[in-house]
Amino acid sequence: MPSLQDQLLKTGLADEKKAKAIRNEKHKKRKQQPKGAVEVNEAEINARQAREEKAERDRQLNLRRQKEAEKKAVLAQIRQLVETNRLDRSRGETSYQFVHDKKIKKVLVDDAMVDQLSRGRLAIVYVNDSYEIVAEGVARKIMERDENAVVVLHDRKKDDAGEDDPYAGYEIPDDLMW
Structure with a gap:
């Protein structure tokens, strides 16, 4: 199949001299x-850059959504x-x-x-805009998930004096209130 240039020469719309000049110009450009360089269209570069930016925005949005879902979980x-392990406070008078x-x-x-709250065997947890009392083990599990949910949990090592307590033989009076 003849090229467009050959067809134009046959019909007389282009002359041989002009066709040769165009061929030489193309050859010089090449x-x-x-070697290996390909003419890159500027619009193509802009389109690729826009696609990459959109992909990055989508990634950031997905990360944010994933973090929110993890937070809800x-x-x-x-x-x-808390619901399964909270202690009943209905008889509370102190x-x-x-x-x-x-x-x-x-x-x-x-x-x-x-007594158990002060010794660190029980803890106070703030969930659903209310305070609940749970056992120490449950409070530690909650702290693994969210430190801010546990409001009061005393350290047992500090509060439990143990065997070498110098005041172990002395009883605390019943009517003593702090």
């Missing part, structure tokens, strides 16, 4: 370009742990005071819970 796990968000809060508990 010789000036380094952790919150659901904490809620479930006020236990603690600090949360730079404010003094209080919950009503019974005397045994006050």
Whole structure:
């Protein structure tokens, strides 16, 4: 099949001299370009760059959505742990005071819970805009998921004096209130 240039020469729309000049010009252009270099269209470069930027934005958006989903899952796990392991405070008559968000809060508990809270065997957890009391082991599991959910958990090593307590032989009076 003859080229377009040959067809134009046959019909007389182009002359041989002009066709030769165009061929030489194309040949010179090809010789000036380094080997392996391909003419790159500027629009193609812009389109590729736009695709890469869109892909990066999509990746960032997906990461943000994934983090939010993980956060919701952790919150659901904490809620479930508290719901299944919270202790009943309905018989509470003693006020236990603690600090949360730079404010003094209080919950009503019974005397045994006050003792266990102060020794670190029980903990106060803030979930669903309310304070609940759970065992120390459950509180540690909650702390693994979210440190801020556990409001009060005393360290047992500091509070439990053990066998070499110099005051072990002395009883604390029943009517002593702090």
